[in-house]
Amino acid sequence: MKTRTIRAWTLVHKWSSLVSTLFLLMLCVTGLPLVFTHEIEEVLLPQAWTPANPEAPPLSLDQVLAAGLALHPGEVPAFMSFDEDRPVVNVTSVDPNGPAGKYSFEPIDRTSGEVAPPVAGHPVMEFLLQLHTDMFLGLPGMLFLGLMGLMLIGAVVSGVVLYAPFMRRLPFGTVRARKAARTRWLDYHNLLGVVTAGWVLVVGATGVINTLATPILAYWKNTALKELTVAYDAPAPAGERASLDAAVARAKQALPGMKLQFVAFPGTDYSTDHHYAVFFHGDTPLTTHLTTPALIDARTGELAAVAPTPWYVKALSLSQPLHFGDYGGLALKILWALLDIATIVILGSGLYLWLGKGRRKPA
Amino acid sequence: MSRKDLNIWAIFGAPILVFALSLTGLIGALLGDGVWDAVFSTLLASTVVVTVWALIRRRR
Numbered sequence: 001m002k003t004r005t006i007r008a009w010t011l012v013h014k015w016s017s018l019v020s021t022l023f024l025l026m027l028c029v030t031g032l033p034l035v036f037t038h039e040i041e042e043v044l045l046p047q048a049w050t051p052a053n054p055e056a057p058p059l060s061l062d063q064v065l066a067a068g069l070a071l072h073p074g075e076v077p078a079f080m081s082f083d084e085d086r087p088v089v090n091v092t093s094v095d096p097n098g099p100a101g102k103y104s105f106e107p108i109d110r111t112s113g114e115v116a117p118p119v120a121g122h123p124v125m126e127f128l129l130q131l132h133t134d135m136f137l138g139l140p141g142m143l144f145l146g147l148m149g150l151m152l153i154g155a156v157v158s159g160v161v162l163y164a165p166f167m168r169r170l171p172f173g174t175v176r177a178r179k180a181a182r183t184r185w186l187d188y189h190n191l192l193g194v195v196t197a198g199w200v201l202v203v204g205a206t207g208v209i210n211t212l213a214t215p216i217l218a219y220w221k222n223t224a225l226k227e228l229t230v231a232y233d234a235p236a237p238a239g240e241r242a243s244l245d246a247a248v249a250r251a252k253q254a255l256p257g258m259k260l261q262f263v264a265f266p267g268t269d270y271s272t273d274h275h276y277a278v279f280f281h282g283d284t285p286l287t288t289h290l291t292t293p294a295l296i297d298a299r300t301g302e303l304a305a306v307a308p309t310p311w312y313v314k315a316l317s318l319s320q321p322l323h324f325g326d327y328g329g330l331a332l333k334i335l336w337a338l339l340d341i342a343t344i345v346i347l348g349s350g351l352y353l354w355l356g357k358g359r360r361k362p363a
Numbered sequence: 364m365s366r367k368d369l370n371i372w373a374i375f376g377a378p379i380l381v382f383a384l385s386l387t388g389l390i391g392a393l394l395g396d397g398v399w400d401a402v403f404s405t406l407l408a409s410t411v412v413v414t415v416w417a418l419i420r421r422r423r
Binding site: 160163164167168169170171172173174175176177178191192194195196197198199202284285286318321322327328329331332335338339342 | 404
């Protein structure tokens with residue numbers, strides 16, 4: 001490699017790292033416990049709740065919906081979602097004349113119609129997650145962290161390029177442990193950096209995609225989902241709606257073998273003004289993250305369309321497991337933690353090598 | 364004493380292998396459950412194995 005080329009890549013490596021290191025350290029430190037969110041919350045949170053009549057046949061969806069809405073007179077249904085590990089259906093409703101975005105949320109025990117305790121994360125984990133996602137700054141914070149993720153990708157790519165001139169006389173993996181601290185840490189930095197490059201690139205790139213969740217979903221709603229509503233001019237009034245159970249049953253017919261995930265009611269963000277959007281997901285680790293909505297005409301209960309999500313929504317859906325590492329059991333989580341710690345060492349040693357640079361004796 | 368420079372394959376051979384193994388592990392674990400999780404996690408574990416090997420055998 002020519003000296004000039006090396007110098008250019010060095011500049012890229014130095015600045016992409018310097019700009020992002022502190023934020024990346026924060027992401028790695030908060031990300032470490034977040035990998036084990038499920039396990040930690042299982043220990044920290046009380047698990048006392050049991051359904052009222054475990055043996056009873058489950059209430060119909062229309063009955064559950066009525067039970068949820070009875071708690072909030074005047075509100076209209078917005079979403080209905082289904083807990084995976086307990087017979088609880090969550091009814092989200094909204095006051096059509098109230099402020100936008102103010103939802104009521106009622107977990108309903110499907111065996112009794114009574115309210116079940118909500119599943120909330122532990123406050124400490126929620127705090128860490130929020131810090132990790134947007135630093136409590138909302139969308140601008142998310143997008144900023146996305147930019148830091150792009151810096152990370154730049155730092156990894158330039159780091160791999162610079163690995164060659166540094167290692168041209170050292171066999172792979174050499175650690176000159178008896179040399180000066182600077183040399184020793186340079187070797188650790190290079191070894192850990194090149195070995196973890198694949199994982200860091202995947203976690204970094206999927207992290208960047210996750211920061212774009214809000215604009216990606218907004219674009220989907222405003223384009224692909226909107227196209228399905230063109231045939232209608234007036235929203236379906238709440239009184240003229242077909243049975244929810246019949247709508248879900250019709251949707252299941254259209255997507256056999258898939259698992260019910262949630263229902264978006266007409267007029268909400270995830271549906272049109274005229275349809276129940278019934279979302280399904282598959283049951284392998286890959287397809288469980290890929291949702292497919294079936295749109296059911298809210299007046300007639302007829303199937304209007306099966307609308308597979310476009311590629312950019314699929315990319316977003318797959319970016320979540322690949323970023324969180326929660327798709328391959330505890331072994332994968334432990335690897336995620338080890339590689340996260342390795343990344344902290346890489347960031348720390350990189351900072352150390354840069355800080356130590358000024359004190360180096362001139363050659 | 365001047366040693367000859369290593370060629371590009373000598374420098375990047377092992378890193379490319381680890382890169383390929385870890386990407387296969389990352390994506391493969393998405394596709395299957397149970398035994399496959401173990402198999403593909405092992406591929407990703409090549410990162411840790413290689414690091415530990417280097418820290419023991421290539422320390423000097």
